[in-house]
Amino acid sequence: MKQREYDIAVIPGDGTGPEVIAEGRKVLEAVCGKYPLKLIFRQFSLGAEHYKKTGEILPESVLESIKKCDAIYLGAIGDPDVPPGKLEKGVLLKLRFQLDQYINLRPIKLYPGVESPLKHKGPDEIDFVVVRENTEGLYAGAGGILRHGTPHEVAIQESISTRRGVERCIRYAFEYCRCRNRAKKLTLCGKTNVLTYTFDLWERTFKEVAQAYPDIETDYAHIDALCMWMIKNPERFDVIVTENMFGDIITDLGAMLQGGIGMAAGANISPEGISMFEPIGGSAPKYTGQNIVNPIGAILAARLMLETLGESQAAQLIEKGVMKVLRDDLKSTEAGKMGYSTSEVGDLIVEFIQGYRE
Numbered sequence: 001m002k003q004r005e006y007d008i009a010v011i012p013g014d015g016t017g018p019e020v021i022a023e024g025r026k027v028l029e030a031v032c033g034k035y036p037l038k039l040i041f042r043q044f045s046l047g048a049e050h051y052k053k054t055g056e057i058l059p060e061s062v063l064e065s066i067k068k069c070d071a072i073y074l075g076a077i078g079d080p081d082v083p084p085g086k087l088e089k090g091v092l093l094k095l096r097f098q099l100d101q102y103i104n105l106r107p108i109k110l111y112p113g114v115e116s117p118l119k120h121k122g123p124d125e126i127d128f129v130v131v132r133e134n135t136e137g138l139y140a141g142a143g144g145i146l147r148h149g150t151p152h153e154v155a156i157q158e159s160i161s162t163r164r165g166v167e168r169c170i171r172y173a174f175e176y177c178r179c180r181n182r183a184k185k186l187t188l189c190g191k192t193n194v195l196t197y198t199f200d201l202w203e204r205t206f207k208e209v210a211q212a213y214p215d216i217e218t219d220y221a222h223i224d225a226l227c228m229w230m231i232k233n234p235e236r237f238d239v240i241v242t243e244n245m246f247g248d249i250i251t252d253l254g255a256m257l258q259g260g261i262g263m264a265a266g267a268n269i270s271p272e273g274i275s276m277f278e279p280i281g282g283s284a285p286k287y288t289g290q291n292i293v294n295p296i297g298a299i300l301a302a303r304l305m306l307e308t309l310g311e312s313q314a315a316q317l318i319e320k321g322v323m324k325v326l327r328d329d330l331k332s333t334e335a336g337k338m339g340y341s342t343s344e345v346g347d348l349i350v351e352f353i354q355g356y357r358e
């Protein structure tokens with residue numbers, strides 16, 4: 001059988017990013033041993049340390065090299081010593097925008113064995129996916145400050161939504177919902193009662209695109225009410241589609257439903273180009289170097305990467321490993337309380353994968 005090869009750009013990044021990415025790589029290498037699959041990892045040092053040393057954020061030449069890879073595996077970007085926004089905008093958002101990764105796909109799934117933060121709601125009730133628009137909205141960076149530092153200072157930050165940007169995101173969400181084949185229900189999350197321009201465009205586009213998907217039930221919720229439903233009745237959701245900022249906020253809330261920020265993974269998808277996979281937990285500077293954070297978000301990001309590359313079998317094996325360890329081994333999913341170190345959690349999953357027989 002012919003071996004399938006992929007070049008993976010690895011950006012371990014800041015804080016605990018390198019620690020969790022190391023575990024993800026171990027797990028990826030283990031699944032490669034099981035299938036005719038080869039991953040060639042190309043490491044790029046971007047983030048706070050590199051910036052402090054060289055003043056470089058994301059040089060053009062590095063971007064060009066990354067563009068030659070098949071996917072990007074990213075740890076975390078952000079450091080308390082660097083002014084907020086500098087690296088986030090300069091690395092993470094620049095990659096999302098330059099590579100036109102217009103979908104941010106974030107599964108919210110409570111696995112068996114993980115303590116539910118919600119009374120009476122377990123793995124059957126907490127299993128949905130957020131499709132977050134990833135290149136527009138408030139993140140477009142439109143606006144500015146006038147009369148900076150004076151009593152008459154004015155700050156303007158505008159939200160941009162384009163018909164093309166909204167439509168391609170909504171279309172992706174319908175397709176995804178169809179393939180996921182669960183409740184076949186797509187919820188649009190907006191704020192049509194106040195943000196009457198932005199969500200008028202979203203709602204009209206949603207209704208138009210829906211015509212082509214008679215098999216998908218459609219639903220709508222305002223962002224504030226949706227936060228309430230996520231806690232009260234999370235089983236209401238199958239796939240949620242929303243704009244960038246709302247998607248950012250509800251996926252942190254969603255991470256809590258999964259057992260904590262260390263459990264959550266996201267895929268920045270460019271359906272026609274190069275996609276980027278990351279744990280959504282951030283760089284967690286206070287835990288850096290202690291080998292205590294939960295690497296499962298990073299490992300599930302590796303799963304999303306294989307899935308998106310079309311390697312579903314290998315992706316499923318990673319998920320099986322994660323499920324086994326959550327069910328049988330981990331005492332908690334919280335940093336420092338797992339009963340195992342970061343690297344031991346990776347080892348347990350690797351062990352399961354190596355011993356796995358179809």
Ligand code: IPM
Nearest residue numbers: 077078088089092093248280
């Ligand atoms: C995320 C993060 C980023 C975002 C930050 C770090 C720029 O919070 O991926 O959710 O806001 O998109």
Ligand code: MN
Nearest residue numbers: 248249252280
């Ligand atoms: Mn976020």
